[in-house]
Amino acid sequence: MSGPADHVAANRRQWDAWAADYVAAGERAWSGDPSWGLFGIPETEVGVLPASVEGLDTIELGCGTGYVSAWLARRGARPVGIDNSEAQLATARRLQAEHGIAFPLHHGNAEQTPFADDSFDLAISEYGASIWCDPYVWIPEAARILRPGGELIFLVNSVQAILCLGDFETDVASDRLMRPQRGMHRFDWPDDGSVEFHLSHGEQLRLLRSCGFDVEDIIELYAEPDATTRYTFMTPEWASQWPVEEVWRARLRG
Numbered sequence: 001m002s003g004p005a006d007h008v009a010a011n012r013r014q015w016d017a018w019a020a021d022y023v024a025a026g027e028r029a030w031s032g033d034p035s036w037g038l039f040g041i042p043e044t045e046v047g048v049l050p051a052s053v054e055g056l057d058t059i060e061l062g063c064g065t066g067y068v069s070a071w072l073a074r075r076g077a078r079p080v081g082i083d084n085s086e087a088q089l090a091t092a093r094r095l096q097a098e099h100g101i102a103f104p105l106h107h108g109n110a111e112q113t114p115f116a117d118d119s120f121d122l123a124i125s126e127y128g129a130s131i132w133c134d135p136y137v138w139i140p141e142a143a144r145i146l147r148p149g150g151e152l153i154f155l156v157n158s159v160q161a162i163l164c165l166g167d168f169e170t171d172v173a174s175d176r177l178m179r180p181q182r183g184m185h186r187f188d189w190p191d192d193g194s195v196e197f198h199l200s201h202g203e204q205l206r207l208l209r210s211c212g213f214d215v216e217d218i219i220e221l222y223a224e225p226d227a228t229t230r231y232t233f234m235t236p237e238w239a240s241q242w243p244v245e246e247v248w249r250a251r252l253r254g
Contacts, residue, residue, distance in 0.1 A: 034048075036126065050151065058078065059124070063105070065095060080115075089105050111129075116145070118148070119145045126154070159200055163181055164176065164177060214251050216249045225237060
């Protein structure tokens with residue numbers, strides 16, 4: 001197997017540097033009820049998670065501080081987390097100890113996991129592998145480690161949000177298109193050296209189907225006009241008119 005691509009090392013460096021900025025958010029998420037995305041939209045409003053995860057083997061791809069896996073553990077799942085940043089995992093381990101919830105945490109790349117074929121019933125990613133790993137690599141890897149009939153759930157920036165942003169560091173989402181949709185894939189951010197990946201709907205759909213998945217739902221997330229977020233590139237006014245994020249739910253054919 002070949003070694004990791006350049007974006008893996010770049011994102012590891014950046015997320016180790018960013019980790020301290022995400023400690024407080026991780027603490028809040030571990031202590032609170034499930035909520036999603038930039039505006040913390042409650043699970044009760046959008047239904048991202050399956051109705052029941054009791055007894056399921058789950059893998060969180062790009063788990064960060066591990067709060068999604070903690071939510072799953074409280075609902076009866078048997079979670080495992082993997083993340084590219086050891087600094088993020090250090091926070092996850094501390095929060096495991098504080099909350100009395102233990103599950104395996106692996107320091108590694110979600111594009112090349114250490115898990116056997118057919119190991120999990122559910123793979124999930126909220127702003128983890130879903131945007132920081134190459135979809136043409138991590139999605140086939142997710143298919144490999146899922147059991148037939150297993151479910152893949154991942155949350156990403158909406159296509160509209162990506163097209164209406166010029167630069168995440170300095171711009172605010174516009175009501176005009178700022179970049180072409182054609183050829184969407186890799187986005188290198190020069191300010192910090194990080195690398196994200198975003199696909200158009202058509203490309204995402206074709207990729208999932210080629211990996212053996214049937215798409216069951218695309219959940220579009222909107223914010224309320226009075227919502228708040230720590231992120232400066234997105235306003236509630238914009239996110240109340242266009243979906244700020246989308247959640248893909250797909251099932252591996254048996």
